Amino acid sequence: MTHQDVLDDRPEAPAGPDGTPVLEVTGRLTTADLETAARGPVRVAMADDTAERVAAGHAYMLSCVAEGRDIYGVTTGFGNLVGFAGRATAHEQSEGFLNFLTAGHGRDLPPEVMRATLxxxxxxxxKGRSAVSPAALRTLVAVLETSFAPAVPRMGSVGASGDLIPLAYAVRAMQGQGHAYVDGVRVPAAEALDRCGVGPLHLAGRDAVALVNGTSVTSAAAGLALASLARSVNTAVTLTALLADLLGSDPGFAAAPTLAAFGHRHGEDVAAALRALLDGTAPTGARPLQEPYSIRCSPQLIGAAAGALDYAATVVGDDLNGINDNPLFFAEDRVVTHGGNFFSQPVAFAADSMSTVAAQLANLAERQLDLLTDTHRNSGLPPMLATEPGRQHGVVGMQIAATATVAAMRRAATPISGQSLPTNGHNQDVVPLGTQAALTALEQAEHLRWVQGALGVALRQAGHLSARGATAPACAAVLGELGGAVAPIDPDRPLDVDVQRAAALLDRLAARRAPWRGAPAGA
Incomplete structure (x- = not known):
């Protein structure tokens, strides 16, 4: 399978006459597409054969019901009550299904996650295998053309039988019940639909089941986490090179023969990117023969992170482009299959891996920040990078916050994909908990982005205090861009906004001119 890296200089999604990005359903869904939908309105274009396939699947399902065939969730009860008959009409069946699933709790998921989910x-x-009605699918498409996002509580899904509870809230919001976000503001869902000019969702046939019986919250959150982490890998390379240059380190730690002997392709790729960034650097000759591991082992560490994301990209890409539902309808063969495509185990494993990657990259950034502030190892820079130590305190508060963040990330990196708990009368006797794994990975990615932003602020301050500055042209260019976004810390000032500015800049640099292109971040 061929992956498309969101870090390449790929063109943005084509825009319609009004400037709204257009996504073609005929192509593969990528993490870049998820981010586009998360940011704002998108137009989803479906070819005629796609619409015909969806209509045929819906018609086939109705014919099965007319023939008296048992169809899970249409003629039967749900979950462990499958052995009992369902309600008399499709409307009653749908409403009853959504009613018992409206049982979530906790703070709302970010609106961006829910837009990517839709x-x-x-x-x-x-794909036409879920027998959804064409009208229901058109409503989802219409919602995505606006800034509408369902208000959905975080807790409720075990990532098996789909993300039932969160997706039930999403359906209710599109019906005009509950709450939703418009332009980031939480309002009653009916008001949100009215402001967006979208009519409420009307359910037919098995629409309620088709809309909620999939792992779309899990795959969307994992996809957004993956896109962010792929940029953070490149940011780690850039920050490491700038750190080594400012300290006057010898670039030999990234020597090609060393990494070739190591035998890991991703480590070689990272070392090549480090060498390119450090081309022209002027080592001071005053550093130790062997740098601390936070510099010396960076190609091996960052390369391992890249390799793990390579695996995650394959899994997430497959999940975004597969069919997660049950049952599935194959109209051309007159076959209905009852199976388990709503089971999020692949993404659960991948998301746990991403959380670990995020924690270790954050640990690297925090240790590099510590190296910059330690007068025994920082090539003569003042303690805590303070312009006037004692009268000023430089990055003290920021480092404390970074340390606290890494501690929280280490705790959150505990894998959940194997912590199955049986539920639903032992109908769901083994569950993957992929939703929690994916949402945790997304939070980990956001924390990593902050820690790397903090290191960016510290490197900018080190460049301000250093008599030599950055000597490699590529590193000097990065330092110049950081200097344009963040002023020197002189005198002390609140740094929370500066960290966010630096994180945003580093994100842009990673996407615009990524030094390393090894890990695919989508499919």
Missing amino acids: LARVWSLA
């Missing part, structure tokens, strides 16, 4: 759900339903 896009992922469209991609699965458009």
Whole structure:
């Protein structure tokens, strides 16, 4: 399978006459597409054969019901109550299904996650195997063309039988019940639909089941985490090179023969990127023969992170472009299959791996920040990078916050993909908990982005205090861009906004001119 790296200089999604990005359902859904939908309105274009396939699947499901065939969730009860008959009408069946699933709690998921979720759900339903009604699919597409995002509580899904509870809230919001976000503001869902000019969702046939019986929250959150972490890998390379240059380190730690002997392709790629960034550096000759591991082992560490994301990209890409639902309808063969494509185990494993990657990259950045502030190892820079030590305190508060963040990330990196708990009368006797794994990975990615932003602020301050500055042209260019975004710390000032500015700049640099392109971040 061929992956498309969001870090390449790939063109943005084509825009319609009004400037709204257009995504073609005929193509593969990528993490870049998820980020586009998360940011704002997108137009989803479906070819005629896609619409025909969806309509045929819906019609086939209705014919099965007319023939008296048992169809899970249409003619039967749900979950462990499958042995009992369902309600008399499709409307009653749908409403009853959504009612008992409206049982979540906790703070709302980020609106960006839910917008990406709706896009992922469209991609699965458009395959025509879920028997969703064309009208319901059109409503999802119409919602995505606006800034609408369902208000959905975080807790409730075990990532098996789909993300039932969170997706039930999403369906209710599109019906005009509960709450939703418009332009980032939380309002009653009916008001949100009215402001967006979208009519409420009307359910037919098995629409309620088709809309909620998939892992779209899990795959969307994992996809957004993956896109962010792929940029953070490149940011780690850039920050490491700038640190080594400012300290006057010898670039031999990234020597090609060393990494070739190591035998790991991703480590070689990272070392090559470090050598390119450090081309022209002027080592001081005053550093130790062997640098601390936070510099010397950076190609091996960052390369391992890249390799893990390579694996995650394969899994997440497959999940975003597969069909997660049950049952599935194959109209051309007159076959209905009852199976378990709603089971999020692949993404659960991948998301746990991403959380570990994020924690270790954050640990690297925090240790590099510590190296910059330690007068025994920082090539003569003042303690805590303070312009006037004692009268000023430089990056003290920022380092404390970074340390606290890394501690929280280490705790959150505990894998959940193997912590199955049986539920639903032992119908779901083994569950993957992929939703929690994916949402944790996304939070870990956001924390990593902050810690790397803090290191960026510290490197900018080190450049301000250093008599030599950055000597490699590529590193000097990065330092110049950081200097344009963040002023020197003189005198002390609140740094929270500066960290966010630096994180945003580093994100842009990673996407615009990524020094390393090894890990695919989508499919």
